[in-house]
Amino acid sequence: MAFGEILSSVSIIIASGTAIYGISAWKREFRGKRQIELAEDALVLFYEVREVIARARSCLGFGYEGKTRESEAEETPTQKKARDAAYVIFERFQPHEELFSKLHAMRYRFMAQFGLDSAKPFDEFKKIRNEIFSAARRLARLWAEDVRHFDEKRLEAHDKKRQKYESIFWDTYDEVADPINLRLDKVVSEIEAICRPVIMDKGRVFPELRKLWAKVWK
Numbered sequence: 001m002a003f004g005e006i007l008s009s010v011s012i013i014i015a016s017g018t019a020i021y022g023i024s025a026w027k028r029e030f031r032g033k034r035q036i037e038l039a040e041d042a043l044v045l046f047y048e049v050r051e052v053i054a055r056a057r058s059c060l061g062f063g064y065e066g067k068t069r070e071s072e073a074e075e076t077p078t079q080k081k082a083r084d085a086a087y088v089i090f091e092r093f094q095p096h097e098e099l100f101s102k103l104h105a106m107r108y109r110f111m112a113q114f115g116l117d118s119a120k121p122f123d124e125f126k127k128i129r130n131e132i133f134s135a136a137r138r139l140a141r142l143w144a145e146d147v148r149h150f151d152e153k154r155l156e157a158h159d160k161k162r163q164k165y166e167s168i169f170w171d172t173y174d175e176v177a178d179p180i181n182l183r184l185d186k187v188v189s190e191i192e193a194i195c196r197p198v199i200m201d202k203g204r205v206f207p208e209l210r211k212l213w214a215k216v217w218k
Contacts (some may be wrong), residue, residue, distance in 0.1 A: 012160050039195035042110055045103055046191045048182050049125055052099060056092035057180065057201070059169040064093055082143035086136040089169060093129070100129065114194055121191040129182055134167040 004093075021202055066084035067089060075083065105121040142162045172178045 021069075035198050036201065038106075038113055039152045039198040040108060042106055042191060043195045043199070045099070045106065046121070046125070046188055050188055051207055052093070052096045052178070053128065053132070053184060054171065057169065058087055059170045061088060076144075078146070079144040083140045085142035085143060089132060089136045095134075100126075105214060118194055121187045121194075124183065124190075128180060128187075131168055132180070135165040138165045139169055 046131065065087075065088045069084055069087040071080055071083075079084055102123060103125060107119055110122065111119050139162070142158065143164065147158055150158060171181065175181070
């Protein structure tokens with residue numbers, strides 16, 4: 001075989017290998033771009049959900065809130081007032097159900113891209129919302145109780161429960177001690193720890209491989 005033919009064959013082999021390597025690099029880059037987009041979307045969604053929860057827990061309210069609840073025929077005026085007050089939290093969350101549905105749906109995509117452990121911040125957000133709803137239901141009963149005839153021990157137990165659930169239901173605006181805000185900040189920090197390193201690589205995903213790909217198909 002002539003030297004020129006050998007050189008031509010070697011060149012073809014090298015070009016083919018480079019092309020295959022370039023295709024593999026392109027696939028990795030494409031996956032990287034998908035991760036970046038997912039990380040950005042997740043981070044924005046977590047910021048939005050945290051804000052929704054913060055607004056829902058605000059102790060500032062309006063007289064019309066809680067009035068959409070359907071009253072039961074046998075409930076007393078005291079029970080109605082207590083249940084309406086507790087129902088406020090459900091009214092405030094209701095317009096944002098789609099947002100929480102998106103968060104739940106994204107959870108599975110996130111796990112597929114970043115591993116099973118990455119679902120923990122999603123699960124914690126859901127848990128926090130459920131705890132707020134549970135606190136509302138308990139307060140609807142506690143606020144309606146007639147404590148005037150309670151003895152000291154029973155009254156102390158009642159107040160302890162009420163304060164516990166009110167600290168979940170209402171924002172105490174205590175940056176150090178508010179139990180829900182502390183957990184929300186922790187959840188957001190956890191999702192940032194996953195997403196920010198990925199987002200920071202935006203625009204720098206396999207730059208040398210893109211150049212190689214361009215040379216192969218020049």
